[in-house]
Amino acid sequence: MSKVYVFTDYGGPGTQQLIDRPVPEPGHEELAIEVRAAGVNPVDWKMREGRLGREWSLPAPMGREAAGVVIAVGDGIEGFAVGDEVLGLVAPGQGGLAEHTLLSASTAVAKPEEISFIDAATIPVAAATAYDATHQIELEPGQTLLLLGAGGGVGLMAAQIGRVHEFTVLGVAGAAKRGLVESTGAVFIESGSGVADRVREVAPKGVDLIVDLVGGDVLRSVADLVADPARIISAADPDAAVELGGRTLARTSEAMGKITEVIQYGLVDPHADTQYDLNDAGQAIAAVETGHAAGKVVVVPEG
Ligand SMILES: NC(=O)c1ccc[n+]([C@@H]2O[C@H](COP(=O)([O-])OP(=O)(O)OC[C@H]3O[C@@H](n4cnc5c(N)ncnc54)[C@H](OP(=O)(O)O)[C@@H]3O)[C@@H](O)[C@H]2O)c1
Structure with missing residues (x-):
């Protein structure tokens, strides 16, 4: 048995x-x-x-x-x-x-x-999801990715993938996760009331992509920070993303193999x-x- x-x-x-x-x-x-x-x-x-x-x-x-x-x-x-x-x-x-x-x-x-x-x-769920979330819309090096839920299973991996691609990653998480989020190379933004203002302080021109791993009012509160709402991708709350003009995360079959190689080469850590x-x-x-x-x-x- x-x-x-x-x-x-x-x-x-x-x-x-x-x-x-x-x-x-x-x-x-x-x-x-x-x-x-x-x-x-x-x-x-x-x-x-x-x-x-x-x-x-x-x-x-x-x-x-x-x-x-x-x-x-x-x-x-x-x-x-x-x-x-x-x-x-x-x-x-x-x-x-x-x-x-x-x-x-x-x-x-x-x-x-x-x-x-x-x-x-x-890898099969969390890391592969992070891979898809950071590749569905490809940013250029130096562009800004706002990551909601940056300290969780998917978020920490997504933040590191962003660093590998040389994006500027703004990672939103609770205060207890400041060190963890910063260890990925991301700029830490504390979650909670006023989060959009705190993002604006470090990104006055707004952001180029929002990857949402939290959903609901947290996503709604920052949605205006991206000029084109189609550049909102949510793994956590597809309904809210679509309501805001954004997209549901699309999963791909190649993500698992690709992120396995990235981990194998030590470029990111699954935490x-x-x-x-x-x-x-x-x-x-x-x-x-x-x-x-x-x-x-x-x-x-x-x-
Ligand atoms: N579509 C798919 O294929 C797919 C695949 C995997 C995951 N998902 C979804 O993606 C989401 C994230 O998954 P996960 O595995 O990363 O979950 P997780 O490990 O539980 O992480 C979620 C993170 O969200 C953060 N969070 C909670 N409330 C928050 C708030 N108000 N503001 C900012 N951050 C907040 C938490 O951090 P704090 O403690 O710092 O608040 C936590 O670290 C889930 O909804 C999951 O179901 C979808």
Whole structure:
């Protein structure tokens, strides 16, 4: 048997629990892995709350991104074999917060040996999202990127990608994250009331792009800082972005491979700063559910 963290009903965290299941067997174009680390993302609790629909069968395994060692390959697979170290998106209905899981092979990439399993587990959702968010509209070196939620899992990576491209990154986050945000090379802007004025102080002519990882009134309060509202991209609140004339973040299939190379070469750091044992997966999800996580939260099954 194999442990997996699930929720048994839609709603709050009260029905989350660690259960046993048979080691999953890979279907068509799936890889079975022994999980070495799994990333936790806001999507995990949003799914549990039913915000993304209620069509998952219960109990529903949690966790969308994982890294591990291939233990079996399904049919239709080329390029992967038992024993390979890989990272990727977890196959629908499987869950990454587990001792073993299935990856969709089309989303899996080989884990370079320079990248730890813990860092690798942050790539499929968070780092790849940061890659897409900073490439959907390409800025020129020296142009200004305003990043809302710069201290979170996606934000810290997006800020570093901005530095690699020589953008001027203005990173909005809570006061406790000043050092973390500044460590990426970004200019720290404290979140909260008056944030637009604080941005104007350092960017009197406005900004060239807003990447939003927070949404709602925070996004609305700064939207005027970009001359062309089409240069608002939101991963957090597509409705607000569209209402303001901006766009929903578009995800691409190449992002995962591209950002894996950037991490492999040491140009950016995934900031997998908070790790929990699989037995404490509930605490890991709670840490992300506060909405104020610093960097990435990762769950590691017992060795
Ligand atoms: N569409 C996609 O494919 C996709 C993929 C990944 C993520 N997302 C979405 O993108 C968002 C960010 O994801 P994530 O993984 O980075 O989440 P996260 O790790 O929880 O980070 C969110 C960050 O938002 C900041 N924040 C919260 N309230 C704020 C406020 N009022 N003003 C400024 N910053 C604030 C928090 O920092 P402070 O503590 O400093 O406030 C926190 O660091 C989520 O909504 C997630 O669902 C979408």
